[in-house]
Amino acid sequence: MRKMMIAIVCGALVLLNGCARNPDRDRAMHELEMKAASTVPICMTEEQCLRMMDAAELWVVDHSEYRIRDITRNRIATYTPLKNSSTDWFYQVTKRPYKEGNKIVLDIGVRNPISKAFDKDEILEQIVEFNTVVGSIH
Numbered sequence: 001m002r003k004m005m006i007a008i009v010c011g012a013l014v015l016l017n018g019c020a021r022n023p024d025r026d027r028a029m030h031e032l033e034m035k036a037a038s039t040v041p042i043c044m045t046e047e048q049c050l051r052m053m054d055a056a057e058l059w060v061v062d063h064s065e066y067r068i069r070d071i072t073r074n075r076i077a078t079y080t081p082l083k084n085s086s087t088d089w090f091y092q093v094t095k096r097p098y099k100e101g102n103k104i105v106l107d108i109g110v111r112n113p114i115s116k117a118f119d120k121d122e123i124l125e126q127i128v129e130f131n132t133v134v135g136s137i138h
Contacts, residue, residue: 032124039128041135044101049073052104052137056093059133063126064091081111089123106130 043049050073057076060068065088066079076093092107108123 029121029124032121032128036124036127036131039131039135041104041131041137042098042101043095043104048138049095049102049104052134053093053095055134055137056104056106056130059130060091060093064089066090080109083111089119089126104134 041052043052053073053076057068057071060076060078064078066081069077069079071077074095076091078091080090081088089108089110092109094105094107095102096105097103106127108126110119
């Protein structure tokens with residue numbers, strides 16, 4: 001019992017140490033969040049939206065470990081990992097009404113929520129890359 005308590009305390013200390021606040025990292029993360037939010041692709045015509053969704057499909061195919069599960073004019077989704085312990089990401093792109101046009105939004109998920117918390121900067125970097133690629137389509 002004593003060994004188990006020591007193991008739990010040591011594990012908690014390791015987690016707390018890894019989760020300690022770092023002002024520089026927090027600032028960089030905030031900047032990345034702002035960049036991801038401010039670069040969401042917007043299409044103004046149906047033709048432009050179709051071209052952007054085509055580019056989004058190619059981006060997802062190039063980045064996903066999983067095949068595309070379904071694809072429509074408004075949505076692209078990959079299969080999800082079968083096991084909750086998986087750290088692989090799955091993707092969904094949706095075309096959402098926005099002002100006079102539409103936003104093309106990438107959502108990235110993971111079955112293991114603990115790993116998602118640790119990968120937040122990588123997820124945001126992928127979103128910024130997606131936004132840049134898809135947003136360059138005119």
